[in-house]
Amino acid sequence: MQAFGLYTHIRANRIRSGFLLAGLFLLIYVMVFAGALVVEAFAYGEPPLDVILARAFRDLIAAFPWATIAALVWLFIAYRFNRGIIALATGAHPVTRAEEPKLYQLLENLCISRGLTMPRLYIMESPVLNAFASGMNEKQYAVTVTRGLMEALDDQEMEAVLAHELTHIRNGDVRMMVIAVVIAGVISFFGEILFRSLTRMSFGAGGIRMPRRSSNGDRKGGGGGALVAILIAVALIVLSWLLSQVIRFALSRAREYLADAGAVELTKNPDAMISALLKIDGRGELPSAPSAVMEMCIDNPRSGFTDLFATHPSIASRVDRLVRFAGGRMPELPPPTKEASGDSTDTGAEPHAGPWGTALPEGSAQQPGPGQSSSQSQGSIPQGPWGPLFPPGGGR
Structure with missing residues (x-):
């Protein structure tokens, strides 16, 4: 990727992310409005729906500064203590140059190489x-890495992973x-409180309770105004929660491609980034880590229906x-071994399974990869199942 293209994408992603974060913050006030609808529906007889909506909007205006202060306090707590909270949740511990000289x-x-301030280095014993x-x-x-990652990756691959994480820092991700x-946690927390409050108000000790109905409610045209207001509130709560999750997913997905590209820019070694990703694939699930931490990881594996999220x-x-x-x-697959393929005279032996898939049996022709012609996939250049391992005339 050319630098101009890469930095243009980074700048565009920052602008887009700013709008997404602003939308996420606005969802807090949508939740406040939903809470006001619930309160107004149960607090007064049963006025018409337009009266309930007007009162709820008035309540939103009154609660606006308090909701803003509460969200900012929550952000301040995260700002001051996020590193300690994450370390506590994951069990990661800081290491020094003396303890891990190669990684450090x-x-x-x-x-x-890029004039960046050296971040703290943490290791998870996983x-x-x-x-x-x-x-x-x-x-x-x-920057936190697992012990398993350190043992599985060589120096070039580990350098690519570290460059990926440094790119996240440099890009503000x-x-x-x-x-x-x-912010998404605030929305989820407030939504849960609203649902619990609505449940308590609707299902009391004496059974199901509907909003109080005024003696002349029918004459005022109230009808089912309170019930409709509650249904609107429930819809707003569910919609706000779903949108908050969608925005989180959109923010996460876009930044990973740019971090991979930034790692290649830092290391000048795309092959190392590719082989590191292939080794990590399917082996990155941290059982004890909360979902918020997994969203920040280099890989957050999902499969089946959960892949939608x-x-x-x-x-x-x-x-x-x-x-x-x-x-x-793509890396070249290792040749089959006796242990993996069985007796060499057995023509029905299963192909050797390499770390990135199934290798081709000995003597079989290797297929050209995407964008590779048959002539390009032959010759003295080391061949992998997706094409030449290294470009003609040079290695990495």
Whole structure:
């Protein structure tokens, strides 16, 4: 990717993310209005619907500054304590240069190459393969990797992962995601309180209770105004929650492609980013980590129906973009071994299963990859199942 194209995409994504965050913040006031509708529906007899809506809007105006202050206080708490909260939730611990010299040096060299402030380095003692960046400012920025990732990746692959997380920091993604998670948490929390309050008011000790009806409600034309107001409130609560989740997903998905591209820009090694992603694929689930932390990870695996709510694009689509736009190559599969293929004279032996799929049997022709002709896939260049491992005339 050319620098102009990459930075244009980053700038466009920041503008788009700003609008999405503003929309997320507005959903707080939609929830306040829904709460006002519930209160007005139960507080007074049963006036017409237009009267209930007018009173609820008046309540929203009165509650506007208090709702804003509450949201800002919540954000301030996240701003001050987010790194400690995340470390507590994941069990990650900080490490120094003396404790992890190789990992520390890889991260430090990347920071020096781009003039970035060195973030704190954390390690999770977990066998899964994942990493994430966190923090709201330069004093709080941290990069966390799992022990399993350190053991599974070589130096070039680990450098690519660290560059991916540094790109999130440089692009402001981690700050944006913390804000989005906090605001979405406010909406979910307030929505749950409203539903619980509505349940208590509607289902009391004496059974189902409807809003109080005035003695002359029919003459005032109230009819089912309160019931309609409650249905509107429930619809607003559900819609606000769904939109808050959709906005979170939109923010997460867009930033991963840019972070992959930024990692290639930092390391000049698209092949390392590709092989790292393929090793991480399907092995990144952190069972003890909350969903908000998984949204910040390099991979947040989902499958089946839950893929509809995935916060990350699939590894396959990310690798495809690196191959098509960043000059990356799919790694060559290792040759089959005796242990994997059985007796060499057995023509019915199963193909060897490599770390990224099933290798071709010995003697079989390798197929050209996307965009590769048959002539391009032959010759002395090392061949992988998707085309040449390295470009002609040079390695990585």
